[in-house]
Amino acid sequence: MAYDYAPFPYVAPPGLTTSEPRHPVAIVGAGPIGLAMAIDLAQHGIKSVVLDDNNVVSIGSRAICWAKRTLEIFDRLGIGSRVLDKGVTWKVGRLFHGADEVYSFDLLPEAGHKYPAFINLQQYYVEQYLVERSQELSDWIDLRFLNKVTDHRDHGDHVALTIETPDGPYTLEADYYVAAEGAGSPTRKRMDLPFEGQTFEEHFLIVDVELPHSPFETEDPERWFWFAPPFHQGQSALLHKQPDNIYRIDLQLGAETDPKTEATEEKVIPRIKAIIGDMDFRLDWMSVYKFRCAKLDQFVHNRVLFVGDSAHVVSPFGARGGNGGIQDVDNLGWKLAAVLNGAPTSLLDTYQQERSFGSAENILNSSRATNFMTPKSDIETLFRNETLALAAKHPFARKLINSGRLSQPCTLAGMDLQSGDHPLVGQALIDLPLGNGWLVEQAQGQFTLLTLDSQSWPDTVASLALPHTPVCGARYGTTGAFLIRPDGHICAYFETPDTAAITAALTRATGGHA
Amino acid sequence: MILDDNLGSQGDSLYAQLMQAHEGLSTAQSHALNARLVLMMMNEIGNADIITALLKEARNISSD
Numbered sequence: 001m002a003y004d005y006a007p008f009p010y011v012a013p014p015g016l017t018t019s020e021p022r023h024p025v026a027i028v029g030a031g032p033i034g035l036a037m038a039i040d041l042a043q044h045g046i047k048s049v050v051l052d053d054n055n056v057v058s059i060g061s062r063a064i065c066w067a068k069r070t071l072e073i074f075d076r077l078g079i080g081s082r083v084l085d086k087g088v089t090w091k092v093g094r095l096f097h098g099a100d101e102v103y104s105f106d107l108l109p110e111a112g113h114k115y116p117a118f119i120n121l122q123q124y125y126v127e128q129y130l131v132e133r134s135q136e137l138s139d140w141i142d143l144r145f146l147n148k149v150t151d152h153r154d155h156g157d158h159v160a161l162t163i164e165t166p167d168g169p170y171t172l173e174a175d176y177y178v179a180a181e182g183a184g185s186p187t188r189k190r191m192d193l194p195f196e197g198q199t200f201e202e203h204f205l206i207v208d209v210e211l212p213h214s215p216f217e218t219e220d221p222e223r224w225f226w227f228a229p230p231f232h233q234g235q236s237a238l239l240h241k242q243p244d245n246i247y248r249i250d251l252q253l254g255a256e257t258d259p260k261t262e263a264t265e266e267k268v269i270p271r272i273k274a275i276i277g278d279m280d281f282r283l284d285w286m287s288v289y290k291f292r293c294a295k296l297d298q299f300v301h302n303r304v305l306f307v308g309d310s311a312h313v314v315s316p317f318g319a320r321g322g323n324g325g326i327q328d329v330d331n332l333g334w335k336l337a338a339v340l341n342g343a344p345t346s347l348l349d350t351y352q353q354e355r356s357f358g359s360a361e362n363i364l365n366s367s368r369a370t371n372f373m374t375p376k377s378d379i380e381t382l383f384r385n386e387t388l389a390l391a392a393k394h395p396f397a398r399k400l401i402n403s404g405r406l407s408q409p410c411t412l413a414g415m416d417l418q419s420g421d422h423p424l425v426g427q428a429l430i431d432l433p434l435g436n437g438w439l440v441e442q443a444q445g446q447f448t449l450l451t452l453d454s455q456s457w458p459d460t461v462a463s464l465a466l467p468h469t470p471v472c473g474a475r476y477g478t479t480g481a482f483l484i485r486p487d488g489h490i491c492a493y494f495e496t497p498d499t500a501a502i503t504a505a506l507t508r509a510t511g512g513h514a
Numbered sequence: 515m516i517l518d519d520n521l522g523s524q525g526d527s528l529y530a531q532l533m534q535a536h537e538g539l540s541t542a543q544s545h546a547l548n549a550r551l552v553l554m555m556m557n558e559i560g561n562a563d564i565i566t567a568l569l570k571e572a573r574n575i576s577s578d
Contacts, residue, residue, distance in 0.1 A: 365526070368526050368527075368529070368530050371530065371533065372529070377536070377541075377544075378541045378544075379536045379539070379541060379544040379545075380533055380536070383529075383532065383533070389575055389576070390575060392575075393517075393575060394517040394518075395517065395518045395519055396516070396517055396518055396519045396520060396521070398519075399519040399521065399525050400521075400525050400526075400529050402526060402529070405526065
């Protein structure tokens, strides 16, 4: 059944008839990143106005692969369980070279985590859940559809916005302006900021089809990837399942193809039949695209902050676009809330430090995957094909096959907010069963001291005693305590309950001088 | 002879370096680079039994 793209209502904003009080934060763009930003700020007690030129969720499935860390952040934002329940968790992946299966792998989830490595769920569902969650937080989130920001001016201590609506233009002011408009960011263009990187020449075709039954040998969802499939000469292809019996097909088309003629039913239907065989299907959505890997040099421009694709774009391999953007939100939300509550503005510079690094890492990984999948010369093709030949027999070569390395949170070790050199410092929280629930449900959203032993730890900060279980011992050890930031990253480790050291680490992690 | 993964998290970076080493070379120049590289690696390994086993295994695997 096709998704019902019901439009969200437009309500005439107060600014049309009266001057609005200055908003703490204006968020431009109500996609997954802008909505997540508003929810995160609301949960830190900060009000925002969210402005979007459109009034429906994402048309087409677009970002479908949500990684474990994103699911843990969604948990904190209040939609994690919903996303998990609706999403497809696949376990078996198969890799083909030509008609032959090179190998298959079983991605069993590691025990002792609430969320699996990732799930597949159409972007429109994620946006719908985020909109519904925003509506629950309507005391903090003022969601305005069909409100198109046409201009903005940073006046040093606030930003003034000009907005078009069906009822005409109006203006408003905000302490901070968050650009979450996606890859084509009008804010970035207005500010004429360089957005530099590598453009890839290959065209890719994505098609979503609804099938009456599984195209795989079993009803269990699998993920099939082909290098040089017999049905699509010389290129690569991917088939994986989404909810509602929708299957995503990704086809590499090559550099010489014309996107306009490729994205026609006439061209697409024979390709689909070649993959799934002779069964009835409904074409749900298709798109032809080229991509590039690029990022802003600076994500923070005084009162204007860039998040998600507005700040950086990557190739789709490894699902680092949507997942990278959600990590931006996770990193920025508590910092912006703290600054609005009086913390030094230098705390925002650490958003730049940490997420610019994270997005560069995402670009590096996705560029490598793209290069492996689209060899540029005879010799690159030769190496790729011989890697695939070796992989049928030898595990080492399987590790070299790169059709995308799944998004992982980057480590923040050695950066300004972290203290000490314990190997876990800088890493994102590792989940654990805790009581009747999970660690990720309880240790995120505020600074928390995770204590491992029965020493008498000070109550300068909220604390949570970790269980004396083998799984906890293996993940965290058995003595001392870890300081966790509101975004779930570990920022310090203490062997003993040294109140001065804990206070110093906390001061440092909140942008003060320790 | 090690046929399980021995590169760990550096695999992707080393593969990218290998491709970079070939960048801008003609196919003939690339084959020459590969030949030099194999000879250097053979010397680096320095163990006749291992090299013999590797040669045999590489020959065994057919990509056609």
